[in-house]
Structure formats: C-alpha cells, structure tokens
Amino acid sequence: MAKQHISTTINGEPMEFLCEPHQSMLDVLRGPLGLTGSKEGCGSGDCGACSVTLDGRLVCACLMLAMEAEGASITTIEGMATGEALHPLQQKFLEMAALQCGICTPGVLMAARSLLERNPDPSETEVRFWLAGNLCRCTGYDKIVRAVLETAADMRENAA
Amino acid sequence: MTDIRYLAPKTLDEAVGAFAAAQGAARILAGGTDLLVQMRAGVIRPGLIVDIKKISEMTSIEETAGGGFRIGAAVSGAALGEHPRFGRVWPGVLEAVNLIGSTQVQGRASPGGNLCNGSPAGDSVPAMIAAGAVVTVQGPAGRREMPVEAVPAGPGRTNLKPGEIVVSFTLPPRPAGSSDAYLRMIPRTEMDIAVVGVGVSLTMAGGKVTAARVGLGAVAPTVLLVGDAARALIGSTLNEASVEAAAAACRAACKPIDDKRGTIVYRTKVAGVLLKRTVAIAADRAKGG
Numbered sequence: 001m002a003k004q005h006i007s008t009t010i011n012g013e014p015m016e017f018l019c020e021p022h023q024s025m026l027d028v029l030r031g032p033l034g035l036t037g038s039k040e041g042c043g044s045g046d047c048g049a050c051s052v053t054l055d056g057r058l059v060c061a062c063l064m065l066a067m068e069a070e071g072a073s074i075t076t077i078e079g080m081a082t083g084e085a086l087h088p089l090q091q092k093f094l095e096m097a098a099l100q101c102g103i104c105t106p107g108v109l110m111a112a113r114s115l116l117e118r119n120p121d122p123s124e125t126e127v128r129f130w131l132a133g134n135l136c137r138c139t140g141y142d143k144i145v146r147a148v149l150e151t152a153a154d155m156r157e158n159a160a
Numbered sequence: 161m162t163d164i165r166y167l168a169p170k171t172l173d174e175a176v177g178a179f180a181a182a183q184g185a186a187r188i189l190a191g192g193t194d195l196l197v198q199m200r201a202g203v204i205r206p207g208l209i210v211d212i213k214k215i216s217e218m219t220s221i222e223e224t225a226g227g228g229f230r231i232g233a234a235v236s237g238a239a240l241g242e243h244p245r246f247g248r249v250w251p252g253v254l255e256a257v258n259l260i261g262s263t264q265v266q267g268r269a270s271p272g273g274n275l276c277n278g279s280p281a282g283d284s285v286p287a288m289i290a291a292g293a294v295v296t297v298q299g300p301a302g303r304r305e306m307p308v309e310a311v312p313a314g315p316g317r318t319n320l321k322p323g324e325i326v327v328s329f330t331l332p333p334r335p336a337g338s339s340d341a342y343l344r345m346i347p348r349t350e351m352d353i354a355v356v357g358v359g360v361s362l363t364m365a366g367g368k369v370t371a372a373r374v375g376l377g378a379v380a381p382t383v384l385l386v387g388d389a390a391r392a393l394i395g396s397t398l399n400e401a402s403v404e405a406a407a408a409a410c411r412a413a414c415k416p417i418d419d420k421r422g423t424i425v426y427r428t429k430v431a432g433v434l435l436k437r438t439v440a441i442a443a444d445r446a447k448g449g
Contacts, residue, residue, distance in 0.1 A: 004166070021166035021209065024196065044197045046351075048264055057238060057267040063196045064268070065189070067166045068211060111263060132350045133262020 008069040010035070011079025019066040026050045026061035028069075029076060037077035037106045041135065048134035051107035051114075052076050058114040060133075077106035080113065089113055089151045098147035100138035108134045112148045120156055124149060168211040172218075172298050172327065175210050180300045180323025182208040188325055190218075190234035191268030193261060194277045210325075217327060218272075221246060227333035233272025233326045241266070250331060251445060252340030252359055252438075256287030259344060262351060272326045275308065278316040281354040281378035285312065287342040289375030289385050290359035291331050299324030309375070312382035335371075338363040339445030343438045344377070345430050347421055354378040355422040358410070358434040362393070364446040369393045374406065374435065379414040379427050386413045389435060398443055406439065407432035 003018040010033070019028050026043075029035045029052070041047035043062045050061040053075045054068075061076075080087045089112050092098070099105045108131060115122060115130045122130070127148050128141075136144065169175045179186050185207035187195055198204045212218045218234040221243050229246060237257045240246060247254040260269050260283050274282040275295070285308070293308040300323045308329065313319045320326070340361040346352035357377035363370045374389040388409035396402035416427040 021164045022199065043200055045193055045261070045265055048262065051264055054267070057236070058264050059267040060264045063192050063265075065166065065192065065196070065209070065211075067168070068213075070168070114263070129350070130263050133264045 004067060006066060006070050008071065009073040011075055012073075017066070021065070021067055023066045024062050025052070025064040025066045025069060025074070028066040029061055035076050035078050039103050039106060041103065041107075046133075046135065047104070047107075048111060048131075049104050049107040051110040051134065053110065053114060058111055075110075077110055080109060087113065088155055089116070089148070092147045092151040092154070093144075096143055096147045096150065098140065098143040100136075100140050104134055104136045104138075108136070108144055112144075112151070115148070116152055116155065120152060120159070122149070122152060164206060165208045166211065167208065168214045170214050172215055172325070175212055175215060176298055176300060176323060176325055178208065179210050179325060184322065186210055188212055188276070190270040190273040191236060191265075192273075193265050193269040194273060212325065224330065224333070229331045231271060231329045231331070233275075233328055234270045235272075237266040237269055237271075238263075240271075249334055250291060250340060252342045252361065252442065253284070253287045253291050253293075253331070256342035256344075256357070256359060257284045259283045259342070271329060275311055276318055276320070276326055278312055278314070278318055279353075280312070280315055280380060280382055281357065282383065283342070283344055283354060283357055283377070285383040286357045286375030286377040287340065287359035288329060289383060290340055290342075290361040290373045292361065292373055293329045293331050295329055296327045297324045298327050303327075305330075307385075309383070309385040314381045335363050337365050337446050338371075339442050341438045341441035341445065343434050343441070345422075345434060353421065356427055356430045356434050357383075358431070358438045360435070360438040360442045362439070362442045362446045364443060367397050369396055369398060369443075374410065376410055376413055376431060376435075379416040379431050381415070384413050386410055388412070393439065398439065403436055403439055407435045410435040 007016050039049035041049035045060045045063040052061045127145050187206040189209045189211040218232040220232050222230045271284045274284045288308045294305050342359045344354040344357040359375035361373045372390040372393040374386040376386050377383040389406040392405035410431045414428040418424050
C-alpha cells in the first residue's frame with residue numbers, strides 16, 4: 001500500500017500529511033509534522049509521554065495509527081499555550097518546579113488538562129488515579145499532583 | 161511491515177467481506193491497545209487492518225426495549241463510563257471495563273477487544289460472563305449469537321470462525337433487587353494484570369438469592385463460568401455455609417499457572433477469598449445498600 005494522504009485537524013488548524021498504514025500517530029507528529037513536544041517513552045502505551053487528545057479524548061499517540069487521524073481533531077502539547085500566554089497548568093508547573101528532566105511533562109500536562117476539563121475540583125486521589133498512566137522516572141509525582149491541585153483551585157477562583 | 165493495508169469501512173458487510181477475504185492475514189482494529197503493541201513487538205504482522213470504529217453499530221450503546229443494554233464491541237471504556245445509566249444498572253461490568261489500563265488506554269480500549277484478545281486475565285470478561293452477556297457475531301455466513309463464555313478458546317485464541325467479527329454485547333434486563341460486582345487481585349494498586357478476577361451477578365428477593373452467576377478469571381486457560389458457585393448461592397440467604405460452598409466451588413474450578421505474579425496455591429486460595437468479597441459487594445448493591 002503506497003503512502004496514504006490524510007486530512008486532519010491538529011490544534012485547531014487543518015493539516016494534511018502522507019503516511020504508511022503501519023505508522024503510529026506519534027511517528028507522524030514527531031517526524032513529518034515536526035511536532036516533537038509529544039515524547040516517545042515506551043511506545044507501548046505504558047508511560048503516557050505521548051498523550052494527546054483525539055476528538056476530545058485523552059489517548060496515547062503511540063497506540064493510534066496515523067491513518068485514524070482522517071477527519072479527526074487532535075490536540076497536542078503545542079496547542080496548549082495561547083500564543084505567548086502559557087496555560088495555567090504550564091505556568092503552575094514552572095512556578096512549583098513540578099518537573100525534573102521534563103520528558104514526561106508534556107504528557108502529564110495534556111492528561112492534567114483533560115482531567116480539569118471534566119472535573120474542575122478533583123481530590124488528590126482522583127488526580128493520582130487519573131495520572132496513573134503518566135510515568136515520571138525522576139520520581140517527581142508529589143510536586144506534579146500538588147501543582148495540578150493548586151491550578152484547579154486557581155482556575156475555580158478565576159471562574160467564580 | 162511496509163505491506164500493510166488499512167481499511168475503515170462504514171458498514172459491517174464491507175468489514176466482514178474484507179476481513180474474510182484476507183483469510184487470516186487480517187486483524188480487527190478497535191482501540192488498538194493490544195493490536196498496536198503486538199505489531200510493534202513483532203508478535204503479529206497483519207497484511208490488512210480493518211478499523212471498525214466508523215461502523216455506528218460497533219461504537220454505540222443502546223438500551224433495549226425490555227431495559228437491557230446493547231454495547232457495541234468497539235465502545236471505549238471511557239465512553240461506557242460516561243453513559244448516564246449503564247453504570248447504575250451494571251456497576252460490576254463497568255468497574256471491570258474501567259480497570260483495564262490507564263486513563264489513556266480507557267480512551268480507546270473496548271470490551272470487544274478485551275474479549276477477542278483472548279487473555280485469561282482480561283478484566284471485563286468475568287464480569288460479562290457473570291452478567292449473562294450474549295455476544296452478536298457477524299461473519300461470511302451471517303449473524304449468530306453466542307454466550308460470552310463460549311468465545312475464549314485458550315490464551316490468545318477464540319472460538320470465532322474464520323472471518324467472524326464480534327459486533328456487540330447484549331446484557332439482559334435486570335429484575336428488581338439485582339446488582340453485580342467485580343474484584344481483581346493484583347500485586348500492586350493499579351496498572352497491572354489480574355492474578356485472580358471474580359465477577360458476581362445476583363438477584364435478591366426477600367433476603368434470598370433467586371438468581372446468581374459467577375465468572376472467574378486468570379486461573380485457567382480461559383475465563384470460566386462457575387456454575388457450581390452460582391448453585392451454592394441460589395436459594396440461600398448468603399449465610400456463611402453457602403458462601404463458603406461457593407468459594408470452594410471457585411477454588412475447585414482453578415487450573416492456574418505458576419508465574420511471577422502468583423503461585424498455583426496462592427491463586428487458588430485468593431479465588432475463594434475474592435468470591436466472598438465480591439458476593440458481599442454485589443449483595444449490598446442488590447439490596448440498595
């Protein structure tokens with residue numbers, strides 16, 4: 001099967017690319033599309049470093065075929081900030097140093113945003129379970145969880 | 161892997177036609193959380209991938225006229241969890257489906273994939289067996305129905321005929337006083353594979369069990385329907401002797417493997433313990449507790 005032409009939407013922008021049927025969405029994001037914010041940790045859906053949303057749902061880009069992007073809407077970490085203005089989660093992660101090496105951070109941020117969109121007032125337990133598919137090998141979970149909880153509190157206050 | 165073809169048909173007839181024509185070289189893609197991992201590991205090299213998620217019957221959840229549910233085989237765990245009523249009627253099936261993998265995996269993984277992957281430890285399967293789910297299958301010879309417990313044939317194998325695709329699960333209407341539960345034992349608190357999994361569905365009336373089904377996972381080459389355990393419960397008030405008899409039936413049904421997650425002795429003992437705990441939760445729910 002020759003390279004296939006896919007029309008999709010990424011971070012709100014119409015996008016077209018060519019791919020092989022076996023290629024993962026992560027391969028295409030990081031390769032031809034140059035969106036290297038999504039990281040490849042394990043390539044088998046265990047680490048969450050490639051977390052993106054597909055039609056609003058959090059998924060691992062490594063467990064999705066690029067062919068499946070046809071007609072879909074995908075958001076990646078590159079679409080999280082608005083111009084120069086960071087998303088409140090990004091800002092809080094910087095302020096609270098909720099990262100060490102940073103490889104897991106794009107996936108953690110995507111997952112945390114997905115949680116706060118569904119549940120603006122999560123408990124610590126809910127944050128920990130929601131983020132259980134995002135592995136951090138620097139063992140920084142505590143700062144991550146606290147940053148998500150503080151961001152949620154800030155966002156609730158700003159929305160009030 | 162350069163010669164793979166990909167199809168995303170909009171109808172089941174097209175999907176079955178292409179799947180059957182490929183004569184075993186094809187794989188069905190639902191959530192892909194097993195398939196893509198197996199492809200990447202080089203375990204399988206399909207010539208054709210048939211993505212079934214453009215077929216509305218495979219991705220929809222319907223309530224049947226009598227109050228049952230029909231769940232498309234490719235419905236994701238996350239979508240099932242967001243259904244306004246399913247989790248209230250079948251809390252055990254939902255908790256089993258939602259135990260599969262992380263939030264990200266839940267966004268894609270489906271009960272149809274969990275069943276057809278054929279793992280003896282698939283979490284949704286014991287709960288579906290306990291629920292008395294009937295699977296609708298479509299193949300080159302048309303449609304047929306089979307009880308969910310008839311689908312697994314052994315680790316990684318099913319009793320589906322060549323070219324057949326699992327289309328949906330139909331769960332029966334629930335009489336008053338019914339509920340279900342699923343528990344699994346894993347060596348850590350999250351993100352692991354069951355050492356034992358137990359699904360129990362009960363109907364209670366006047367303090368007595370009038371109907372029961374028990375599904376038992378991860379302790380034999382296939383997930384099991386344990387009829388002797390259900391018979392020990394039916395007619396009882398869930399007194400200690402009848403629950404112990406059901407636990408003994410579960411232990412007797414075990415033909416487990418010895419591996420790093422659990423020895424034969426451990427798995428067998430835990431099967432009885434989990435049966436008791438799962439019965440207690442299902443009974444509590446059935447009584448409206």
